[in-house]
Amino acid sequence: MFSYFLKRIVQSVGVMLCVALLSFSLFNFVGDPINNMVGEETSTEERAELRETLGLNDPIHIQFGRFVANAIQFNFGKSYQLRRPVSELIAERMPATLELVIASSILALGFGVLLGVYTGINRTGILSNFILFVSLAGVSLPTFVIGILLIYIFAVILGILPSFGRGEVVQIGFWRTGLLTASGLKALILPSLTLSLFQMTYIIRLVRAEIVEILQTDYIKFARARGISNHSVYFGHALRNSLIPVVTIAGINIGTLVAFSIITETVFQWPGMGFLFIQAVKFVDIPIMSAYLVFIALVFVAINFIVDILYFLIDPRLRTKNENQDG
Amino acid sequence: MYLKKITSFMAVALLATIASTAQANTIKWSMKGDSLTLDPHEQNEGPTTMVSRQIYEALVTRGLDMSIEPQLATGWTIENPTTWVFTLRKGVTFHDGSPLTASDVVFSFNRAKSKTSDFKEYIDSVTSVEAVGADKVKLVTEGPNPILLNQISNIFVMSEAWSKANNSAVPGDFNADEKTFASSNANGTGPFKITLREQDTKTVFEKNDGWWGTVEHNLNRIELFPIANSATRVASLLSGEIDIVTDAPVQDLKRIDSSASHTVNSVEQMRTIFLGMDQGSAELRSSNIKGKNPLADKRVRQAFYQAIDIEAIKKKVMRGLSSPAGIITFPGVNGYTTDLDARLPYDPAASKKLLAEAGYDDGFDITLNCPNDRYVNDEAICTAVVGMLGKVGVKVNLFAQTKSTHFQDLKNGLSDFYMLGWGVPTLDSHYVFSFLYDSKGSWNKVGFNNARVDELIQTMVVEVDPGKRNAAIAEAWAIVKDDISYLPLHHQVISWAAKSNVDVPIRPNNEPLFRFATVN
Numbered sequence: 001m002f003s004y005f006l007k008r009i010v011q012s013v014g015v016m017l018c019v020a021l022l023s024f025s026l027f028n029f030v031g032d033p034i035n036n037m038v039g040e041e042t043s044t045e046e047r048a049e050l051r052e053t054l055g056l057n058d059p060i061h062i063q064f065g066r067f068v069a070n071a072i073q074f075n076f077g078k079s080y081q082l083r084r085p086v087s088e089l090i091a092e093r094m095p096a097t098l099e100l101v102i103a104s105s106i107l108a109l110g111f112g113v114l115l116g117v118y119t120g121i122n123r124t125g126i127l128s129n130f131i132l133f134v135s136l137a138g139v140s141l142p143t144f145v146i147g148i149l150l151i152y153i154f155a156v157i158l159g160i161l162p163s164f165g166r167g168e169v170v171q172i173g174f175w176r177t178g179l180l181t182a183s184g185l186k187a188l189i190l191p192s193l194t195l196s197l198f199q200m201t202y203i204i205r206l207v208r209a210e211i212v213e214i215l216q217t218d219y220i221k222f223a224r225a226r227g228i229s230n231h232s233v234y235f236g237h238a239l240r241n242s243l244i245p246v247v248t249i250a251g252i253n254i255g256t257l258v259a260f261s262i263i264t265e266t267v268f269q270w271p272g273m274g275f276l277f278i279q280a281v282k283f284v285d286i287p288i289m290s291a292y293l294v295f296i297a298l299v300f301v302a303i304n305f306i307v308d309i310l311y312f313l314i315d316p317r318l319r320t321k322n323e324n325q326d327g
Numbered sequence: 328m329y330l331k332k333i334t335s336f337m338a339v340a341l342l343a344t345i346a347s348t349a350q351a352n353t354i355k356w357s358m359k360g361d362s363l364t365l366d367p368h369e370q371n372e373g374p375t376t377m378v379s380r381q382i383y384e385a386l387v388t389r390g391l392d393m394s395i396e397p398q399l400a401t402g403w404t405i406e407n408p409t410t411w412v413f414t415l416r417k418g419v420t421f422h423d424g425s426p427l428t429a430s431d432v433v434f435s436f437n438r439a440k441s442k443t444s445d446f447k448e449y450i451d452s453v454t455s456v457e458a459v460g461a462d463k464v465k466l467v468t469e470g471p472n473p474i475l476l477n478q479i480s481n482i483f484v485m486s487e488a489w490s491k492a493n494n495s496a497v498p499g500d501f502n503a504d505e506k507t508f509a510s511s512n513a514n515g516t517g518p519f520k521i522t523l524r525e526q527d528t529k530t531v532f533e534k535n536d537g538w539w540g541t542v543e544h545n546l547n548r549i550e551l552f553p554i555a556n557s558a559t560r561v562a563s564l565l566s567g568e569i570d571i572v573t574d575a576p577v578q579d580l581k582r583i584d585s586s587a588s589h590t591v592n593s594v595e596q597m598r599t600i601f602l603g604m605d606q607g608s609a610e611l612r613s614s615n616i617k618g619k620n621p622l623a624d625k626r627v628r629q630a631f632y633q634a635i636d637i638e639a640i641k642k643k644v645m646r647g648l649s650s651p652a653g654i655i656t657f658p659g660v661n662g663y664t665t666d667l668d669a670r671l672p673y674d675p676a677a678s679k680k681l682l683a684e685a686g687y688d689d690g691f692d693i694t695l696n697c698p699n700d701r702y703v704n705d706e707a708i709c710t711a712v713v714g715m716l717g718k719v720g721v722k723v724n725l726f727a728q729t730k731s732t733h734f735q736d737l738k739n740g741l742s743d744f745y746m747l748g749w750g751v752p753t754l755d756s757h758y759v760f761s762f763l764y765d766s767k768g769s770w771n772k773v774g775f776n777n778a779r780v781d782e783l784i785q786t787m788v789v790e791v792d793p794g795k796r797n798a799a800i801a802e803a804w805a806i807v808k809d810d811i812s813y814l815p816l817h818h819q820v821i822s823w824a825a826k827s828n829v830d831v832p833i834r835p836n837n838e839p840l841f842r843f844a845t846v847n
Contacts, residue, residue: 046442081363081370082526083499083510148558155566163563164554165528269554271528279360279527279555282700284731 023290097272108199116207138201147267210242367483383483383515429458434487607774613694662756690720
């Protein structure tokens, strides 16, 4: 158990170091950092001085070591454009992204499972076919098209939901939340729906396939033979067993949602980290770009690490195999 | 009992808010980008200055018609060609209630001249600033400076005591770890004050009741909501969530105008789009012609010029929203005349003949460098140019990229043939010449080098007699126009779209002045 744990940690650190190297190289290969910081008319002496004070004349490995040491404390320096510490900017934007991602995950899981079970049980119904047709559109249409479409319908034509922003927000400590006001909740509907649609359709199809498969297994036939009610068969036996892969996929996809939120946030002017990142790309604001890269990598690595550990705990086969290898 | 009290209090409060909103005139304003910082000396960038302009003021400013007017100074005298004395307006207070003094002005000029300021180039000719008594400020310039008033209209005045008390004595520094307070807070003398600031989300301006000027607007509040995505921006205007958009996308103007409750206003913007042709290098980097530079031959440059059907670009690419240009400057700039702005005729036959005379019967290859996110329809214009030059036998390869790398290539001298746009914030031709035509100009990337033009540029810098100075400007324009050093395309047109009951006068520098705005 312990050696497996240790191995996973070493692997995770390795991945993070690779990402750090990539993100560090941004500073040196996307144009001259000094050029990005100062105006056209800055003299050569001033440039040289700034270069020296920022430590850009040191050997590369020393600079990288310093970058990693700073990154561990989440210090990525100051944004070139906004001239504020990057860690502060990211911390300020994180609540918006997390609220959006959590709302989307709940929508995706809730509706995904519900509609998946329905279409799995009623395979030939008109409503089932309609749901599957819409879900096909959800998988194939790009996020920004869905976003604009929803804005057009609900904001321009019907005029019932806001087309951009977060509405009124309430500050609780460092966390700026939109969940406590009516306008904040209204503003959350369209972006979270847009972001969740891909996920949701994915889960619908996954649950449906699982249900269809499970309903043909022997133990369901036995259950029916024992005269257990339909309700109990579907929800007590079939659904529970179909959920294992769903939970796995949904867990891993939370990371994807954080990363995918870039597009949704841009369409809805949602002031989260993804929006900050897109603005940074336009200005070649490297400190923000590199910090975002490291942060997203950290989210993925952490989720994968937890999932790996959970597998180990859940799946006895993995456990024995590893112990055999160790022994 | 207690509960009853609370509910009655809430009812009163509710009534009060309803009553106040009934009278309150609010404009909800949107544009693509947000102000980068509230510090008025930190970033010389469009939206940033637009926001600063509503809350901060300068000694002099440009009015609605773009002419220079007194603002924090009531008048000025020129004691000798290098010494200016400004008399400050009496009774001006900052938003925090403290009075404006001469030492605030001195502090602000020194702050704007500091190393981390982005406005130091505007006043690099100013060698000393000092207070003379309580209400006069003396500026000494390095030599005679005929465009000083233009330049200082961009230098906003801050409170010395407030800046120092809030750790903001200099604009934000990359080396310092802490941010400056002034980047996210403001204390100006202007007609509006900031009451809420959330970067990229929402900025609220409220009417400054203590403002010194005559109030011509009827607003209580302005709310700025930047919306980066054009489609969303237009949708929120059409849905009524936004009152005015100051950068309406060209392709949506018809649709907005057809809405009964919206109007679109357009005006020629202070920016000319042109193509640079490297005539200074010995050999072009991207051409198949080796050992010589075809663009060094004026006939070739003229052939390029006459191959461009600018009216077609205006009609098809710009949807009518451009005005063809003959020089790289626009109406309203000192030195502009309509004669100079006339173009050589579009004539592909003449173009082919010129190429043949220059010895390029079969044309040649060249790469056109173009930004794809900087100017209105920039890449589409370049694509049209490629087709038009193709018709006269010049094979142009288009290389379109994002603005930051485009400008970097340009600054590093890697572009043979490129697109660039030029604005003139000082509204004087000298600005164009000093950057684009001076043999040492920092944006002269075509290698233009003419001793007489350099001499005339010097005259523009030091000559204080307007007659002689304007003669120098006219002569310089005649020389560069005849030489076809650049290929001018058109002046951009900007469009603002607003609800019909909202009136914000449109200005050619794209900068709204909400002190002239009304809501009916």
